[in-house]
Amino acid sequence: MAILYHHPLCPHSRFVRLAMGEYGLDADLVEERVWERREPFLALNPAGTTPVLVEASMPSVPGADVIAEYLDETRGLALGDRRLLPESPRERVETRRLTDWFNRKFFEEVSSHLVTEKIYKRFMPTNLGGGAPEMAAIRAGRANIRYHLKYVGYLIRQRKWLAGDRLTYADLAAAAHFSVVDYLGDVPWDEDETARGWYARVKSRPSFRPLLAESVPGTAAAPHYADLDF
Incomplete structure (x- = not known):
C-alpha cells in the first residue's frame, strides 16, 4: 500500500x-x-x-x-x-490556474498565517520559531480570506464548479485550504452564501469524511466544522 x-x-x-x-x-x-x-x-x-x-x-x-x-x-x-484534470486544453489551463491560486496565493496570504500561528507554533521549539502567535499575522490571514471568499462566490455564480461544469483539482485545492481555516473557525461564511453553498457541496462528498473526523490535540474544531448543513 x-x-x-x-x-x-x-x-x-x-x-x-x-x-x-x-x-x-x-x-x-x-x-x-x-x-x-x-x-x-x-x-x-x-x-x-x-x-x-x-x-x-x-x-x-x-x-x-x-x-x-x-x-x-x-x-x-x-x-x-x-478524472480531476479535464481533457480539454482550455479546461486544463483553468484547472491548473485555480489550483495554483489556492496552493500558492491563498496559502501565502491566508492558510499559512493562520495554521502556523494558531497550531504549528504550539508544537515547535522556540529556537525553530515556536512560541506565542503573532497577532498581526492572524489579522492579515483573517482579512485576506475575505476577497478569496468573494472570488469563489463570483466563480460559482458563473459555473457549476470552480473551473467549469465538473469537479476538478481546483475545487479540491480550494476546499482543502478553506477546510483548515474552517477548522479554526476563521472563515466568514455569512459574507458570501454562494461560496458557502459550494463548500457545503464539496464538504458533503465521501472523500471529505476522513478529514471531518480528525482533530488536533489541544485545539477543538469549530462547532460547525463537521456539520454538513452548516
Missing part, C-alpha cells in the same frame, strides 16, 4: 488526500512534523515539506502539485468523467 507523509492541518496534504479519496486510492498516513527536519524524511523530500507520496517501485513523489499530476498520469485516463 502507498504511504502518504502528511500533517492533519497541512492544506496541501489535505488536497492530496481529497484527490486520492476521489480516485478511490488508499494510503497509510504518516504524520510528519516538518519543523523537526527528520533525516529520513528529508531523504524523501529535500525541501522538507508535506505531502510526500511513496509507492512501491517508484521514487518518492513530493509536493501537492507534483502528486496531483502523478495521480492524473497514472490513474486519470481510466476514470472518464471522474
Whole structure:
C-alpha cells in the first residue's frame, strides 16, 4: 500500500488526500512534523515539506502539485468523467490556474498565517520559531480570506464548479485550504452564501469524511466544522 507523509492541518496534504479519496486510492498516513527536519524524511523530500507520496517501485513523489499530476498520469485516463484534470486544453489551463491560486496565493496570504500561528507554533521549539502567535499575522490571514471568499462566490455564480461544469483539482485545492481555516473557525461564511453553498457541496462528498473526523490535540474544531448543513 502507498504511504502518504502528511500533517492533519497541512492544506496541501489535505488536497492530496481529497484527490486520492476521489480516485478511490488508499494510503497509510504518516504524520510528519516538518519543523523537526527528520533525516529520513528529508531523504524523501529535500525541501522538507508535506505531502510526500511513496509507492512501491517508484521514487518518492513530493509536493501537492507534483502528486496531483502523478495521480492524473497514472490513474486519470481510466476514470472518464471522474478524472480531476479535464481533457480539454482550455479546461486544463483553468484547472491548473485555480489550483495554483489556492496552493500558492491563498496559502501565502491566508492558510499559512493562520495554521502556523494558531497550531504549528504550539508544537515547535522556540529556537525553530515556536512560541506565542503573532497577532498581526492572524489579522492579515483573517482579512485576506475575505476577497478569496468573494472570488469563489463570483466563480460559482458563473459555473457549476470552480473551473467549469465538473469537479476538478481546483475545487479540491480550494476546499482543502478553506477546510483548515474552517477548522479554526476563521472563515466568514455569512459574507458570501454562494461560496458557502459550494463548500457545503464539496464538504458533503465521501472523500471529505476522513478529514471531518480528525482533530488536533489541544485545539477543538469549530462547532460547525463537521456539520454538513452548516
